Amino acid sequence: MIPTVKLNNGVEMPQLGYGVFQVPDDETRAAVAAALEAGYRSIDTATAYGNEGSVGRAIAESGIPRDELFVTTKLWNADQGYDETLRAFDKSLDLLGLDHLDLYLIHWPAPELGRYTESWRAFEKLYADGRVRAIGVSNFQPSHLERLGGEVVPAVNQVELHPYLQQREVRAYNAGHGIATEAWSPLAKGGDLLGDPVVKALAERHGRTPAQIVLRWHLQLGNVVIPKSVTPSRMRENLAVFDFTLSDADVAQLSTLDRGERTGPDPDTFNAV
Ligand SMILES: NC(=O)C1=CN([C@@H]2O[C@H](COP(=O)(O)OP(=O)(O)OC[C@H]3O[C@@H](n4cnc5c(N)ncnc54)[C@H](OP(=O)(O)O)[C@@H]3O)[C@@H](O)[C@H]2O)C=CC1
Numbered sequence: 531m532i533p534t535v536k537l538n539n540g541v542e543m544p545q546l547g548y549g550v551f552q553v554p555d556d557e558t559r560a561a562v563a564a565a566l567e568a569g570y571r572s573i574d575t576a577t578a579y580g581n582e583g584s585v586g587r588a589i590a591e592s593g594i595p596r597d598e599l600f601v602t603t604k605l606w607n608a609d610q611g612y613d614e615t616l617r618a619f620d621k622s623l624d625l626l627g628l629d630h631l632d633l634y635l636i637h638w639p640a641p642e643l644g645r646y647t648e649s650w651r652a653f654e655k656l657y658a659d660g661r662v663r664a665i666g667v668s669n670f671q672p673s674h675l676e677r678l679g680g681e682v683v684p685a686v687n688q689v690e691l692h693p694y695l696q697q698r699e700v701r702a703y704n705a706g707h708g709i710a711t712e713a714w715s716p717l718a719k720g721g722d723l724l725g726d727p728v729v730k731a732l733a734e735r736h737g738r739t740p741a742q743i744v745l746r747w748h749l750q751l752g753n754v755v756i757p758k759s760v761t762p763s764r765m766r767e768n769l770a771v772f773d774f775t776l777s778d779a780d781v782a783q784l785s786t787l788d789r790g791e792r793t794g795p796d797p798d799t800f801n802a803v
């Protein structure tokens with residue numbers, strides 16, 4: 531039901547998944563269970579979200595075969611460095627209750643720390659050892675990617691991306707290097723974007739919701755998306771986007787909305803640990 535994108539190492543990643551940022555730990559198990567019940571098979575979490583254990587419990591209780599799931603987590607900034615990364619990976623895998631991960635991402639470049647290249651060496655070891663099926667980065671600008679070094683080209687770069695922040699330069703760089711672009715906050719956190727007159731007019735014309743129009747725009751650009759919702763009806767709504775298409779003119783109209791407007795931190799200056 532959910533199409534996949536083929537990553538640069540041949541691994542197939544669902545183009546639409548479920549994100550759990552800001553889902554409180556004690557609500558995550560039920561939220562992920564509802565998402566899996568709705569049909570999601572790709573889950574995006576992070577050490578920083580404090581809910582990996584609850585994601586793991588929901589996965590274990592679902593009874594869904596492991597090879598039908600795609601699980602992503604992310605290395606937090608405080609864990610950057612070679613040995614620190616290896617330890618953080620073990621801890622995440624343990625919390626998730628898994629014997630391998632599908633995708634591991636360096637969460638932020640945190641350039642002031644100056645350690646993401648060491649973390650990438652550790653990622654390459656984890657990948658070579660078969661403990662993770664694909665490795666990638668998040669919030670990396672082209673300048674950060676240029677300095678990554680190593681042997682393995684990241685499979686994914688997960689960045690903030692939506693019609694108000696279209697990341698044309700990052701997307702072009704990713705595409706030119708075989709890196710899949712994954713959009714975080716694909717709905718711009720459910721804020722003004724969903725009430726934008728252009729989005730609303732397209733929603734009315736297609737008989738869809740504003741969120742569905744925005745998700746369809748992403749999918750037609752080739753982005754991987756991971757919308758978050760704790761509301762089961764919205765989980766289902768966000769999945770019901772594979773039975774209609776936007777015209778080229780619709781996509782072009784949405785592409786005029788770019789304001790370069792971030793809802794989250796700037797990767798060049800975000801160094802929190
Ligand atoms: N790598 C990184 O640095 C980052 C990664 N992420 C990842 O991306 C995921 C998604 O991003 P996120 O920041 O959560 O923002 P989203 O763009 O996914 O928006 C989530 C918000 O939109 C609301 N919403 C969801 N669906 C609908 C709908 N159909 N109609 C109206 N409102 C809707 C949700 O409300 P409600 O839940 O109440 O239904 C929630 O408030 C995260 O969960 C996380 O996994 C996010 C930030 C940074």
Ligand SMILES: O=C(O)C(=O)[C@@H](O)[C@H](O)C(=O)CO
Nearest residue numbers: 551552576578637638794795
């Ligand atoms: O959600 C994420 O993945 C993030 O990295 C954000 O929470 C980010 O750390 C942030 O918004 C800090 O204010």
